[in-house]
Ligand code: PEP
């Protein structure tokens with residue numbers, strides 16, 4: 001297994017550039033640029049993922065479906081960071097575990113597509129077949145920009161670098177300070193329930209910190225790293241192997257992919273004998289693997305054997321995305337297969353309740369949406385099944401946006417309807433949870449896990465209150 005052994009295998013979702021020489025020039029420039037993250041940071045994440053695998057921390061991985069270069073601006077980066085911090089605070093409060101935060105950010109530019117081309121209608125009514133939009137680092141959304149352009153790989157690098165630079169400086173400037181959670185933008189949340197619950201949590205944190213100060217146990221606002229700053233890691237789908245490969249650097253410990261702290265293997269590119277699996281097995285970074293309905297229990301163990309032969313705890317996060325209708329039939333067998341293998345206790349189970357639940361909007365079939373009820377259902381099923389199988393849900397993987405008033409998924413405490421979708425439908429790929437819907441989900445998980453922690457079998461009254469209008473009749477409580 002060498003750095004380039006993936007090149008000998010079949011590459012799914014491959015991008016064909018017409019100007020090979022141009023691609024080579026770009027790749028050699030990328031090769032000379034510094035990594036976007038460091039092996040030390042990646043090792044810190046590896047340690048934290050081992051903690052997640054052991055049940056000593058909870059994973060929150062979230063961000064856009066398709067990040068665009070134009071999202072690299074202070075407003076949108078801050079909005080996503082604040083929302084992630086809020087959600088992690090809500091989770092920490094209920095779960096009483098540290099939360100490992102990983103953004104789908106600073107590099108989530110490439111998208112796998114089910115079809116290489118699509119038919120579009122021009123303003124004059126003429127229909128034309130064009131290449132599908134594959135994400136900002138491949139081609140542009142505009143009809144005259146669909147030809148893959150190698151220059152976009154460089155642009156992806158520099159937009160990732162600028163995004164990361166802003167994330168790092170925002171966090172190190174004290175905005176993530178736990179002494180001031182009120183500053184994390186809760187004011188525009190309309191739901192009275194969410195407002196009340198959030199005030200309850202922040203009041204209790206501020207009270208606790210006050211108490212610690214009174215008894216002399218508060219290490220002080222500016223001396224304590226634990227209270228005044230947080231770790232925030234970045235991730236994206238490891239789809240463009242040329243890009244990942246030139247940003248992979250050898251160290252004494254082995255090759256580290258310095259394009260992000262962690263990357264995941266998509267549901268469409270996880271063939272056991274394919275180039276992506278070959279590349280993923282060669283890097284030291286923690287990795288994610290999407291596990292969908294087409295994954296057999298046997299192949300799940302085979303892929304784990306391939307990418308984690310040294311049985312490293314927390315190296316692999318299994319990001320399950322079956323869909324609300326299928327999870328009951330599929331997850332138990334996958335959990336049992338892992339339990340009966342050498343990988344028992346080593347993987348992190350993470351629920352992605354988004355990708356198995358994408359539907360066409362009943363009102364406007366040309367736009368994609370997701371029902372909040374389906375998202376909640378897949379999550380609650382996942383929590384329940386893990387409890388029944390004596391396994392543990394270690395985290396969640398969500399597509400969300402911090403941008404105000406987005407209307408892409410139907411339901412939630414704002415009670416968005418199908419008619420509302422057209423109001424602020426901004427995604428260029430999959431529909432994302434908006435601010436309120438994301439907080440709804442964080443409160444729900446936090447409450448379920450708190451009930452589990454306290455040994456209360458039933459879903460607490462609080463969840464029923466928050467989600468009364470969203471939980472499907474037939475669904476049992478976890
Ligand atoms: C995604 O995470 O945006 C994605 C395309 O997911 P999946 O590979 O699970 O379909």
Ligand code: CO
Nearest residue numbers: 065399429430
């Ligand atoms: Co998506």
